[in-house]
Amino acid sequence: MNVLPEWMRSVxxxxxxxxSTVLFVLAAVLVAALYLALLSTLRHEPSFTRITDFAADxxxxxxxxxxxxxxITDLRGFExxxxxxxVENMREYALGxxxxxxxxxxxxxxxISGRVLSPIGRITDVADHIQATDLSRRIELQGPHDELKxxxxxxxxxxxxxDAAFQVQSRFIAxxxxxxxxxxxxxxxxxxxxxxxxxxxxxxxRQTGFVIGRATDRMSxxxxxxxxxxxxxxxxxxxxRLDLSALASEVxxxxxxxxGGKNVTITKDLGGSLPVAGDGDALKRALANLLDNASKFAPxxxxxxxxxxxxxxxxxxxxxxxxxxxxxxxQTRIFDRFWRKDRSRSRSSGGSGLGLSIVRxxxxxHSGSVRVSSQPGRGAVFxxxxxxxxxxxxxxxxxxxxxxxxxxxxxQVPA
Amino acid sequence: MRxxxxxxxxxxxxxxxxxxxxEGYAVxxxxxxxxxxxxxMVNSYDLVCLDVNLPKLNGRALARRLRSGDIATxxxxxxxxxxxxxxxxxxxxxxxxxxxxxxxxxxxFDFSELTARxxxxxxxxAGRSGAVxxxxxxxxxxxxxxxxxxxxxxxxxxxxxxxxxxxxxRPDEVxxxxxxxxHVWDEHAxxxxxxxxxxxxxxxxxxxxxxxxxxxETVVGSGYRLxxxx
Numbered sequence: 154m155n156v157l158p159e160w161m162r163s164v165x166x167x168x169x170x171x172x173s174t175v176l177f178v179l180a181a182v183l184v185a186a187l188y189l190a191l192l193s194t195l196r197h198e199p200s201f202t203r204i205t206d207f208a209a210d211x212x213x214x215x216x217x218x219x220x221x222x223x224x225i226t227d228l229r230g231f232e233x234x235x236x237x238x239x240v241e242n243m244r245e246y247a248l249g250x251x252x253x254x255x256x257x258x259x260x261x262x263x264x265i266s267g268r269v270l271s272p273i274g275r276i277t278d279v280a281d282h283i284q285a286t287d288l289s290r291r292i293e294l295q296g297p298h299d300e301l302k303x304x305x306x307x308x309x310x311x312x313x314x315x316d317a318a319f320q321v322q323s324r325f326i327a328x329x330x331x332x333x334x335x336x337x338x339x340x341x342x343x344x345x346x347x348x349x350x351x352x353x354x355x356x357x358x359r360q361t362g363f364v365i366g367r368a369t370d371r372m373s374x375x376x377x378x379x380x381x382x383x384x385x386x387x388x389x390x391x392x393x394r395l396d397l398s399a400l401a402s403e404v405x406x407x408x409x410x411x412x413g414g415k416n417v418t419i420t421k422d423l424g425g426s427l428p429v430a431g432d433g434d435a436l437k438r439a440l441a442n443l444l445d446n447a448s449k450f451a452p453x454x455x456x457x458x459x460x461x462x463x464x465x466x467x468x469x470x471x472x473x474x475x476x477x478x479x480x481x482x483x484q485t486r487i488f489d490r491f492w493r494k495d496r497s498r499s500r501s502s503g504g505s506g507l508g509l510s511i512v513r514x515x516x517x518x519h520s521g522s523v524r525v526s527s528q529p530g531r532g533a534v535f536x537x538x539x540x541x542x543x544x545x546x547x548x549x550x551x552x553x554x555x556x557x558x559x560x561x562x563x564x565q566v567p568a
Numbered sequence: 569m570r571x572x573x574x575x576x577x578x579x580x581x582x583x584x585x586x587x588x589x590x591e592g593y594a595v596x597x598x599x600x601x602x603x604x605x606x607x608x609m610v611n612s613y614d615l616v617c618l619d620v621n622l623p624k625l626n627g628r629a630l631a632r633r634l635r636s637g638d639i640a641t642x643x644x645x646x647x648x649x650x651x652x653x654x655x656x657x658x659x660x661x662x663x664x665x666x667x668x669x670x671x672x673x674x675x676x677f678d679f680s681e682l683t684a685r686x687x688x689x690x691x692x693x694a695g696r697s698g699a700v701x702x703x704x705x706x707x708x709x710x711x712x713x714x715x716x717x718x719x720x721x722x723x724x725x726x727x728x729x730x731x732x733x734x735x736x737x738r739p740d741e742v743x744x745x746x747x748x749x750x751h752v753w754d755e756h757a758x759x760x761x762x763x764x765x766x767x768x769x770x771x772x773x774x775x776x777x778x779x780x781x782x783x784x785e786t787v788v789g790s791g792y793r794l795x796x797x798x
Binding site: 364 | 586657678
């Protein structure tokens with residue numbers, strides 16, 4: 154097929170040929186039918202009688218004369234010859250007209266199909282010019298609301314969604330690199346300063362070592378968190394049968410063992426088993442992040458309560474702290490990546506700014522959700538909802554916060 | 569020359585301050601925007617190293633307020649601003665410079681580049697283009713940290729060097745003890761000691777050359793002056 158020139162391989166060419174051929178065949182059929190009809194009409198010779206009558210009338214005596222007969226015979230021959238001539242002329246003209254018609258229809262078909270197909274050309278042009286880095290262009294097809302306009306609008310919608318997704322992604326990469334630059338700058342500057350000091354003492358070097366250690370700790374936490382987020386976006390999350398309540402107990406136990414010196418008391422109220430399907434490591438990470446977050450904002454010595462239960466086919470784990478709480482405005486942003494209320498404060502306590510967005514990502518990858526309820530000065534409650542196995546769960550978890558909306562409502566199944 | 573380092577990353581702020589002090593600058597440190605604002609209103613800084621993402625008041629807002637003149641600085645001075653930030657997109661640089669920064673350096677940076685940029689910014693005040701200041705027989709190389717008189721090397725302490733640097737960037741100007749204390753010493757200096765007088769005295773002694781006049785003269789009741797042709 155590649156031996157054909159490009160214009161002959163186009164849809165436009167095929168439409169033109171098809172259109173012209175169909176038109177030509179229809180016209181040919183029509184001309185042939187007319188020709189045959191004319192032919193059969195002329196062969197009936199109905200006009201002889203009329204001419205005979207006419208000849209008889211001229212004479213006026215009611216009898217036919219031989220000379221008159223001869224005239225009539227001549228007339229017949231003349232008429233036949235004239236008819237044949239007409240039919241022949243008509244056949245020639247018709248064939249010529251058909252040829253002209255075919256050529257004209259090719260031209261007209263080429264122009265019309267070009268006009269009809271031009272939006273496709275425009276769509277192709279725009280698609281050609283769009284680079285992955287610049288998705289801001291749109292087709293913006295004008296004209297009637299037909300199939301092609303709908304196609305172009307669909308493309309535009311898809312481009313808008315891709316554009317938004319890419320922008321989120323590049324914003325995230327910019328944020329991540331920004332977060333990595335700070336500890337890098339700490340390391341670089343400390344090394345530069347101590348290296349350029351000819352009188353640096355062993356103490357100076359030790360001090361620099363400590364600073365670099367702290368900075369690399371922060372970087373590895375950040376890299377861990379970035380990796381956790383990236384893993385959420387990959388399709389190969391495990392789907393094991395797990396007990397959400399047991400996971401919560403395990404996480405609380407680990408936390409007690411590791412952070413006993415943090416001076417928060419963890420109280421557990423976990424109830425019976427809550428069978429869910431999911432990735433155990435991911436769910437434990439979500440719960441650990443929530444617990445870490447709660448203990449970070451809890452005043453020294455205050456209790457952090459971890460509880461679990463089920464409701465309407467959903468299992469929940471709730472963490473309640475008695476910290477300073479979160480304003481309504483901040484509650485909409487705390488799950489955003491790299492959002493921090495007070496950068497230096499979170500930084501000194503070692504947060505990457507990704508903890509809660511990881512929790513949300515894990516919840517969503519398990520068809521669940523995470524919610525917060527808080528009033529400034531009165532602590533906060535975070536709840537992780539995950540659908541239970543084998544229970545008819547609604548599309549969204551119940552609109553209820555454990556330990557916030559007063560006592561558990563009657564429809565809560567005691568766990 | 570006196571510099572304020574505004575940086576919430578404490579490990580970075582302390583390293584920058586340490587390195588700059590070794591270069592002979594008087595350095596104060598702030599860890600948030602509000603604190604920096606307070607310091608700028610009380611002390612006369614020649615330059616502010618300003619981070620952008622700061623708690624309380626961010627660096628760009630602080631730069632705007634410094635430039636708009638609604639902050640009463642001592643002597644009405646407006647310090648040079650060097651923005652030091654991890655935000656490295658061209659639009660961040662444009663925004664920072666438009667908000668009043670004189671220069672912009674992205675983290676992580678090379679410390680020698682930071683000091684070179686600081687020297688370049690401070691030279692703008694003196695209206696000179698090179699790293700070497702010259703005044704009569706005195707020569708001061710800010711990059712190599714060396715001072716000479718009649719081509720003989722002067723062995724100066726960092727404070728004496730900083731003091732001579734300040735004098736040489738303002739030749740023939742009368743500089744009061746208070747101004748010298750403000751620009752050559754940091755906020756830990758006790759304003760009631762004779763530290764300025766003592767340092768000027770030791771510097772003068774080191775500048776002495778037989779048969780040549782003393783370049784730093786006392787203006788009675790006002791302060792000191794470096795004679796440009798000395």
